[in-house]
Amino acid sequence: MKQERFLESLVDLLLPLGLIFGLVLLLSLNVGAGTSGENVASLLEPSLKLIAGYLSAGAEIAAAVVIGMGVIRGIWDYLRQLLSRSRHHVDATEDIRLKLGRVLSLGLEFTVASDILRTAVAPTRQEILNLGAIVMLRTLLNYFLEREIRQGELLAHYSKR
Numbered sequence: 001m002k003q004e005r006f007l008e009s010l011v012d013l014l015l016p017l018g019l020i021f022g023l024v025l026l027l028s029l030n031v032g033a034g035t036s037g038e039n040v041a042s043l044l045e046p047s048l049k050l051i052a053g054y055l056s057a058g059a060e061i062a063a064a065v066v067i068g069m070g071v072i073r074g075i076w077d078y079l080r081q082l083l084s085r086s087r088h089h090v091d092a093t094e095d096i097r098l099k100l101g102r103v104l105s106l107g108l109e110f111t112v113a114s115d116i117l118r119t120a121v122a123p124t125r126q127e128i129l130n131l132g133a134i135v136m137l138r139t140l141l142n143y144f145l146e147r148e149i150r151q152g153e154l155l156a157h158y159s160k161r
Helices: 002-028 045-084 089-118 125-159
Strands: none
Touching: 002 045, 002 125, 089 125
């Protein structure tokens, strides 16, 4: 049991540090404007870029809708709970916070998908590095968000006993 907690604590420490180190490394790379060995663009490339652009915009819109609706729902639930004068104010507020955290996590996943789609067709090295940095940063945010949600759910579970 102690060894499992030690390993979990070690992973909780090393994973964010590794992601931060990778982010700093990616951002420190200096890539030139282009390479001399670039191929002539294929005939399909402009069409594929257009389609990927529309899909990327769709993923961005989905992220905005998911997060926006989650915020509206959270505000609505909080106001409803506040006006009900319930004695379970702290428990209800924690529940609202956990629901909002799940929505934000889902929204982050949509934005990562959008970034991947944006660079899916004939990316340059600089675009790949930028994508890597963005994905690492959003993964780090999502990691801490998921960890917070998991801790909140455990506390809620044990407080109901």
